[in-house]
Amino acid sequence: MRALSASPSPLSALNRGPLAYVLLTAYLLLTSVLLLTNTRTSLGTDILFILFLLGFLLIYRARVAGLYKLALGAIMLLAIVPYFGAQNAYYIELAIQAGIFVALALGLNVVVGFAGLLDLGYVAFFAVGAYLWGIFSTDQAGQFLPGFTPLPAESFYLFLALGLFVGAFFGALLGLPVLRLRGDYLAIVTLGLGEVIRVLAVNLDRPVNITNGSQGIKSVARPPLPEVMRTLLPGLNDPQLYQLLIYLMALLVVGLSVFVVYRLKNSRIGRAWEAIREDETAAIAMGIPLVRMKLLAFAVGASFAGAMGVLFAAKQQFINPPTFDLLRSIGILSMVILGGMGSIPGAILGGMLVTLLDLQILPRIATELGALKRQGVVIPDWFDPAQYQRALFGLLLIIMMIFRPEGILPDQRRSEEMHAGAPARPSGQPDQSN
C-alpha cells in the first residue's frame, strides 16, 4: 500500500530479491517451530501465537512471487494451525472465532466500505443464519411445524449453502425500507432493524414457539465427522476432530468470501458501488440503478453472515438472542474500520486483530496483571484489570482513529479521502449556484 511504501524505510532493503525469500521463510519457519514446541497455554505461547500470525502480514507485504505466498499461506493455514490446534484446543478455538469474524468483517465491508452504506444492524444476518440451522437441526422446528423431525446432521452442508441465500434474502429485505436514506439516518434505521431481529428472537416463543425465546436453542447439531478424517488422523479424538472440521469449514467460508469480494470489487458492480459511495446523484445520472445496486450490496454482504451463522450455531451447539446484540454489530464495524474501510486485506486483518484482542490479548493482560498483584506488586484495589478490558479496547480504537484514521491496511482510495488536503475545486473558483 502506498501509505506505507511511500516513505522508504531501512526495512525495505530487506524486502528485496532473494533476501526477501530467505527472511520470510526463516521467520515463518522459526515461529512455526517455536509454536509447535510450546503448546501449553501461557504468556509465552500467546506471544508466539501472535508472532506466528504476524507471519500472514509479512507474507502479504513481502515482495515474493504470488505462488510462493499462496503456498506459504496454505501451509500455515492447513498444516501448522490445525496441528498446533490439535495440541491445544484454546488456540484452534481462537482460530475458528477469528475465521468467523473475518468473514463477517468481509461481508460488512461490502456494505459499508464498498457501497458506503453505514449498517449498524449487520449482526441480524448472522443471527438469521444461526437460527436457520438451530431451528431445523433440532426438534425446535417441531414446535411450529407439526410432525417435523430434526434434519439429519448431514444436511449441515446444504444449510451452509442455504445460509448464503437466506442471508442474502434477509439482507435485501431489511435493505428495502432504508433505500431512500443516507448516512446518519441509514445508520439509525439499520440499528433499529438489527434490534428488531434480536427482539423477535427473544419474543417469538409465543403464540407459536419458533425461536424458543430467551432460553435459546440447545443441542444444535454438529456436522457429521467425515470418516476420512478419522482414518487420516487416527491420533486425534472426536472433540479434536470436530474442532478441526469446524476450523476447515470456517476457512472455506472465509476463502469463498475473499474470492467473492475480490471479484466483485474489480467488476462493473464494484465500480457502481464505489460511484454510489462517492456521489449518489452523479451515480444515478450515469445510469446506475441505485435501488438495485444498493440491494445487491446489502444482499451480498448479508450472505456471508448467513453462512457463518449456520457454522456458528453448529460450533456452539447452543444459540440464544444475547449473542446477537448491538455490541456485536459495532464490534464487526470496528473490525472494518480498524482494518481500513473498503480494503479486503484490511477487513481480514481487522477481523483477526479485534478477535485476538477480545479473546486473547486483553484477557491475557488482565491475567498477568492479576498475577503481579498476587505477587505483591502495588496495584490499587479498585483497579480490577479484568474489568478494564473494554476500556483498553476503546482506548486503542481512539488512538487508531486519531493517528491512522484510514485503518491499518487501507484501501488506497480511502486513504486519499482521509488525507484530502487539496480541495476538489481549486480555490478561487467560485461555486456558482443557480
Next chain:
Amino acid sequence: MLLDAQHVTKTFGGLVAVNDVSLTVEPGSIVSVIGPNGAGKTTFFNVLTGIYKPTSGRILFDGAEITGLRPDQITQRGIARTFQNIRLFNNMTVLENVLVGMHGRLHAGLWGSLFLTPAVRAEEQSARKRAFELLAFVGLERKHSELAKNLPYGDQRRLEIARAMATQPKLILLDEPTAGMNPQETGEAIHLIRRLRDELGITVILIEHDMRVVMTISERVTVLDYGAKIAEGKPEEIRNNPQVIEAYLGRGAVVA
C-alpha cells in the same frame, strides 16, 4: 424532434421554479438555455433528467414519453448530463470515472462478475478500449490513472463530458460548461462542444452565463426568467430582445 418538453412546471411548495416551459430541440443542433441566476435553468435540467419529477407537463424524447422515469432510466434512453458544480467521482481514477459512465451499456451481472466468464472479460476489455478512446477525444488519455480530484479544473470539466459521453447519449445537457474558466480554456471548451456535435453527432443543450459562448455556438437560445420562458430564437434575435435585456440588466437598461 429529438426532445419535446411540453408545458413543464415544477413547484417546490409555493415556489414555482419552472413555470410552463416548453422546449423543442432538433436532432443535431446546439441550443442554449440562458437566464439570470435563479431563473430555474438547472431545475429545468433536473426535470429533464429525472432528478425531479415535473409537477405538470410532459417530456418526450426520441418519440417516447420519459416523464416520471428515474434518472438512470432516462440516461439509458440516451440523455446524459454534466453538473454545474462538477460532480466527478473524486476518489476514482479518470479511467474509472468513464467506466462508471458505461454502466448502463455493459451487461456483466453478479454471476458473470464472480466467475469472470469469457463474455465478461471481453466486455471489460472493450469497455476499457472505448474509455481510452473517449479520453483521447477530450484529450485526457495520458492522465487516465490520476484520481479525478487531482485534475486541474479545466480537465475536470472535460472528464465530466467524457464520462457523460460514455453513457452513449443522443442528447447531452451541459450545465455551465465554461463556468470559472479563463478565456483560453473557454475557447477550448467551445471547440470541444462543437466537436461533440460535428464529429459524434450528439445534440447539445447547454446552460451558459458567458454570452460570448452562447452567441458563438448556439443555433437557438431559450431565455428563462423567474421560471418562465420569456424569449426564444436565434442568438442575434435574443441579443436585441428588450425583454431579455431587461431581465438581465433591469428596466433602466432598456430605457437608456
